[in-house]
Amino acid sequence: MDFFQLLAVPKGFGVDLTLLEANFLAASRRCHPDFVGADSQEVLLQSAMVNKAYTTLKDPLGRGEYLLRLEGGSTGESSRVVDPFVLEEIMEARGELDQNPTGGTRKNLLEMTANRMKNHQEQLLNRFRKLEFLQGLAKADTLAEIRQTLNGLRYYQNLFRDLFQGA
Amino acid sequence: MAYSTKVLDHYNNPRNVGSFEKDDPLVGTGVVGAPECGDVMKLQIKVNPLTGLIEDAKFKTFGCGSAIASSSLATEWIKGKSIDQALEIRNTEIVEELALPPVKVHCSVLAEDAIKAAIHNYQEKQANQPAEASAN
Numbered sequence: 322m323d324f325f326q327l328l329a330v331p332k333g334f335g336v337d338l339t340l341l342e343a344n345f346l347a348a349s350r351r352c353h354p355d356f357v358g359a360d361s362q363e364v365l366l367q368s369a370m371v372n373k374a375y376t377t378l379k380d381p382l383g384r385g386e387y388l389l390r391l392e393g394g395s396t397g398e399s400s401r402v403v404d405p406f407v408l409e410e411i412m413e414a415r416g417e418l419d420q421n422p423t424g425g426t427r428k429n430l431l432e433m434t435a436n437r438m439k440n441h442q443e444q445l446l447n448r449f450r451k452l453e454f455l456q457g458l459a460k461a462d463t464l465a466e467i468r469q470t471l472n473g474l475r476y477y478q479n480l481f482r483d484l485f486q487g488a
Numbered sequence: 489m490a491y492s493t494k495v496l497d498h499y500n501n502p503r504n505v506g507s508f509e510k511d512d513p514l515v516g517t518g519v520v521g522a523p524e525c526g527d528v529m530k531l532q533i534k535v536n537p538l539t540g541l542i543e544d545a546k547f548k549t550f551g552c553g554s555a556i557a558s559s560s561l562a563t564e565w566i567k568g569k570s571i572d573q574a575l576e577i578r579n580t581e582i583v584e585e586l587a588l589p590p591v592k593v594h595c596s597v598l599a600e601d602a603i604k605a606a607i608h609n610y611q612e613k614q615a616n617q618p619a620e621a622s623a624n
Contacts, residue, residue, distance in 0.1 A: 401521070401522055401523050401524070403521050403523055405519065408519045408520070408521045408528055409519060411521070411528050411550075412519060412528050412530055412548070412550070415528065415550040416548065416550075419550075471523075472523035473523075475523045475524070475526070476521065476523060476526060476528075479526035480526075
């Protein structure tokens with residue numbers, strides 16, 4: 322049973338987050354020792370699995386990585402291809418932040434980064450949707466595109482986190 | 489795990505930090521990254537057209553101490569070398585010189601990739617030069 326089945330949400334990148342949370346709460350309740358009565362090893366394992374499924378699917382990057390793995394794409398460690406434009410922009414943004422760590426710069430960069438994250442997620446949504454109609458080489462190409470988009474998203478998410486922490 | 493004294497030295501006194509004009513035909517620029525840790529590294533070479541040697545190198549790295557040290561060391565090593573010699577530098581040599589622990593080996597890989605990317609960029613620029621400019 323995969324994480325999507327475990328939390329009873331349709332398999333795909335565009336997960337309904339409200340439904341995901343509701344199903345997570347219901348599933349946690351079902352395997353909570355207070356309700357099950359005994360904290361057997363099995364229940365404990367199931368509870369851990371439910372938690373893992375939720376944290377994975379809740380986060381766009383985690384969800385994308387997980388879905389890509391289910392579809393047979395390559396993992397983050399084996400492919401570090403990133404769009405050169407993304408690297409340049411990250412380089413520039415980090416340089417700007419270094420030189421001028423004040424509120425104004427940070428605010429602009431946060432805005433830019435949030436936009437890029439949104440944009441990457443839209444791309445992921447489209448590419449994962451496209452995937453189900455593809456086979457062979459065309460599928461492999463799209464899987465590679467998804468890999469690259471996920472790598473880009475990771476950069477922007479990291480940058481966003483760093484910008485946020487220093488704000 | 490503590491950083492080695494060599495890493496600390498490069499980290500505290502990085503060599504060759506800065507950048508060259510990206511559009512200069514004698515400059516090669518390589519920007520590489522490791523998505524899993526978020527490091528970005530830019531390494532640039534400036535080639536002397538008469539000798540074919542890398543006469544200067546600069547870098548800018550946003551990442552951990554090992555990534556900074558690896559790229560700093562890389563610029564030191566490639567200065568004065570020919571393109572072919574610079575291409576021979578292996579990440580394992582960087583690991584050895586800086587005594588990088590296994591979890592930081594990817595930083596040295598990044599530095600090797602950056603050298604290659606910069607050289608590749610330079611060679612591409614040379615190949616795309618108008619004929620009369622490259623005839624000498």
